[in-house]
Structures are given as structure tokens and as C-alpha cells.
Amino acid sequence: MDNAIMVKMVMDAWHSKIDAASNLWDALTDEELHSEVAPGRNRGIYLLGHLIAVHDHMLPLLGFGEQAYPQLTEIYITNADRAKTDTATTAELRQLWKNVNATLVHHFDKMSSDDWFTKHTAVSAEDFAKEPHRNKLNIIINRTNHLSYHTGQIALLKK
Amino acid sequence: MDNAIMVKMVMDAWHSKIDAASNLWDALTDEELHSEVAPGRNRGIYLLGHLIAVHDHMLPLLGFGEQAYPQLTEIYITNADRAKTDTATTAELRQLWKNVNATLVHHFDKMSSDDWFTKHTAVSAEDFAKEPHRNKLNIIINRTNHLSYHTGQIALLKK
Numbered sequence: 001m002d003n004a005i006m007v008k009m010v011m012d013a014w015h016s017k018i019d020a021a022s023n024l025w026d027a028l029t030d031e032e033l034h035s036e037v038a039p040g041r042n043r044g045i046y047l048l049g050h051l052i053a054v055h056d057h058m059l060p061l062l063g064f065g066e067q068a069y070p071q072l073t074e075i076y077i078t079n080a081d082r083a084k085t086d087t088a089t090t091a092e093l094r095q096l097w098k099n100v101n102a103t104l105v106h107h108f109d110k111m112s113s114d115d116w117f118t119k120h121t122a123v124s125a126e127d128f129a130k131e132p133h134r135n136k137l138n139i140i141i142n143r144t145n146h147l148s149y150h151t152g153q154i155a156l157l158k159k
Numbered sequence: 160m161d162n163a164i165m166v167k168m169v170m171d172a173w174h175s176k177i178d179a180a181s182n183l184w185d186a187l188t189d190e191e192l193h194s195e196v197a198p199g200r201n202r203g204i205y206l207l208g209h210l211i212a213v214h215d216h217m218l219p220l221l222g223f224g225e226q227a228y229p230q231l232t233e234i235y236i237t238n239a240d241r242a243k244t245d246t247a248t249t250a251e252l253r254q255l256w257k258n259v260n261a262t263l264v265h266h267f268d269k270m271s272s273d274d275w276f277t278k279h280t281a282v283s284a285e286d287f288a289k290e291p292h293r294n295k296l297n298i299i300i301n302r303t304n305h306l307s308y309h310t311g312q313i314a315l316l317k318k
Contacts, residue, residue, distance in 0.1 A: 002291075005276070006165045009297045013304060038197040038315040117164075132161075133168045141172050141300070148304040152311035156197040 003113035010116075010137050011108065014144045018101055021051070021151045025097060028157055030090045037153040042081045044157045047150050048093050049076035049086070055100045058143060061120050062136050064107040069096060111136075162272035169275075169299050170267070176306045177260055180210070183313050184256060189249045196312040201240045203316045206309050207252050208235035208245070214259045217302060220279050221295050223266040228255060270295075 025033075025048065033044040042050075053072040059065050067073075075084040088096065116137040119128040128134055184192075184207065192203040201209075212231040218224050226232075234243040247255065275296040278287040287293055 005292050005294075008292045009294075009300055012292070013300050017304060041315055133164050133171070135164075135168075138168045141168055145172060145176060145304055145307040148307035149311035152308035153315065156200055156312065156315075 003117065007113045007116050007137060010140050010144075014140050017144050017147045017151065021147060021154065022097070022101075024151065024154050024158070025094060028154075032157045032159065033090055035157060037156045042153070044154055045086065045090060045093065046076060046081035047154055048097060049088070051147060051150060052093065052096045052100050053077050054143065054146065055104060058104060058139065059107075061122055061139055062107065063121055064104070068100065068103060072096075116140075162276065166272045166275050166296060169296050169303070173299050173303045176303050176310065180306060180310050180313065181256070181260075183310065183317070184253060187313075187316055191316045191318065192249055194316060196315045201312070203313055204245065204249060204252065205235060205240035206313055207256060208247070210306060210309060211252065211255045211259050212236050213302065213305065214263060217263060217298065218266075220281055220298055221266065222280055223263075227259065227262060231255075275299075 028044060033048065036043050037047070049072055052069065053076040056067045056069050056072065057077075059067055071087065075086065086093075117132070117135045119125065119134065120136050120139050123131070123134040187203060192207065195202050196206070208231055211228065212235040215226045215228050215231065216236075218226055230246065234246065245252075276291070276294045278284065278293060279295050279298050282290070282293040
């Protein structure tokens with residue numbers, strides 16, 4: 001099997017789920033974004049910040065460079081919703097969602113099919129020799145599922 | 160790249176998400192399963208029936224045989240929650256979830272890595288010649304994301 005076909009399968013799913021989430025963010029008002037997905041659960045705005053922060057972490061993990069928004073990690077990954085005050089406005093977070101995914105695509109577009117099967121930065125060369133599935137493409141499979149999980153929750157915000 | 164590595168990446172994600180959903184069903188009481196994931200939205204029991212029915216449809220789609228539970232399609236796929244009366248008990252649905260996924264694994268275990276890159280039954284031979292990414296493994300990628308989407312909602316039921 002041509003590596004390019006496998007890469008297309010995985011990247012088509014990624015782009016499809018990014019588009020679905022982007023359409024949801026666009027359809028939600030700021031007020032809806034600030035409500036909880038279910039009583040006592042995360043607010044939409046927290047999940048927006050969380051997904052931006054997780055996708056931003058993909059930059060170093062895939063060897064693309066430093067995180068662009070490291071200040072989001074403590075608020076939207078380390079801590080639960082409302083433990084820390086949002087420091088970015090809702091409009092700013094809406095823009096950062098677009099920015100981080102555009103930055104990822106910019107780097108994706110420069111990769112060959114074979115590049116996707118090289119190791120990501122969180123696995124050692126020794127472990128990768130024994131576990132070659134721990135490659136960059138596998139990160140995309142896992143992060144697409146992470147995005148789908150939260151998109152199922154975000155969809156509950158639309159009245 | 161060895162096809163077996165790609166198959167492992169996709170199947171590891173599938174099994175991981177099946178396990179996560181199974182753990183959630185086991186952790187939820189019948190009463191929790193009968194509550195809505197958010198006010199006015201699907202009940203947990205509907206999502207359980209929906210996932211069983213969608214996974215059951217994978218049997219013909221992957222060429223494994225007929226659906227085992229065709230009676231679930233109308234209640235849990237064609238219609239929205241509460242449009243039709245549940246005909247199976249909660250205990251029965253809990254068991255069907257295990258059955259359908261065990262049946263899938265039984266068939267998965269008989270497939271070679273190369274088998275996964277053959278066409279699924281919803282694409283014609285002509286289209287598959289032009290679009291070889293429309294293979295059986297791609298069904299698993301997409302159904303894993305579908306499962307993740309609803310698992311994010313089911314997780315909201317646990318008090």
C-alpha cells in the first residue's frame with residue numbers, strides 16, 4: 001500500500017473534523033459559548049481554549065517548532081474550567097483557533113508521505129525502533145479522536 | 160511502510176475507544192442511562208442503541224455478513240430519540256453492545272493487513288480504482304471518530 005493513501009485517509013478525517021468544529025464555533029453566539037455543555041460541566045469557551053492549547057502542543061510534538069500560545073496551557077489544560085480566569089477574550093480565542101490550525105496545515109503541507117511515519121518528539125529513538133507505530137501520523141489519529149470527543153459536547157450548546 | 164503498522168495504528172485507536180465507552184456504560188446506572196446527556200438532548204440509552212446499530216451496520220459494510228440486530232435501525236438510527244419506543248430492555252442493550260463488538264473483533268482477527276486496504280461494500284469497483292482510500296480501514300477511522308463524538312456526550316451522564 002502506498003503511504004500516500006494512508007496519509008490521505010488520516011488527514012481527510014482530521015480536516016473533516018476541524019471543519020465540523022469550526023462550523024460549530026461560527027454557529028455559536030458568544031453567550032452560547034459561555035454556557036455549560038451540560039449542568040455543572042465545562043463551558044464551551046473552556047473547550048475552545050482547551051482545543052487551541054492541545055493543538056498548539058502538536059507543534060513541538062510533531063517537530064514543527066515552539067508552541068505559539070504557551071500561556072493557554074495552565075488555564076485550559078492543567079486546570080479545570082473556572083479554576084483560572086480567562087485572559088483572552090472570546091473574539092481572541094475564536095481567532096487563535098483559526099491561527100493554530102492554519103499553522104499546523106502550513107507545516108503539514110511541507111511533509112512528504114514518508115515524513116509522517118517518522119517518530120514524534122515524545123518517543124525515544126530506542127523505543128521507536130521497537131514501536132514504529134508511535135509516529136507522527138499516529139498523533140493525528142489520536143488528536144482527531146480527541147477533537148471528535150469534545151465536538152460531541154460542543155454540539156450540545158447550539159439551541 | 161509495512162501495512163501492518165498502519166493497521167495497528169488504526170486498530171489500537173478503535174480498541175482504545177471501545178474500551179473507554181465500555182467502561183462508561185459499566186460505570187453508569189440504569190437510571191443514569193435513562194437521563195439526557197444535556198437538557199432536551201438524547202438519553203444515554205438512545206446513544207447506546209445508536210452505537211450498537213451503527214456498529215452492527217459495519218458487518219455488511221466490511222463484507223462480514225448480515226446485520227445481527229436490524230430491528231435497531233429504525234429506533235436508533237432512522238428516528239430521533241423517543242420517536243419510537245425502546246423494544247429491548249436496558250440489560251439487553253448492555254449485552255448487545257458487547258455482542259456486536261465481539262462479533263466485529265472475531266472478523267477483524269481473520270483479516271490480513273492487506274485485506275484492510277481492499278474496498279468496502281458501499282463503494283463500486285470503478286470508484287475504488289480512482290479512490291483507493293475508500294477501503295475497509297478507512298471505515299474504522301471514521302467509526303472510531305463517531306464513537307469518540309458520542310463518548311464525549313455519554314461522559315456527561317456520570318454524576
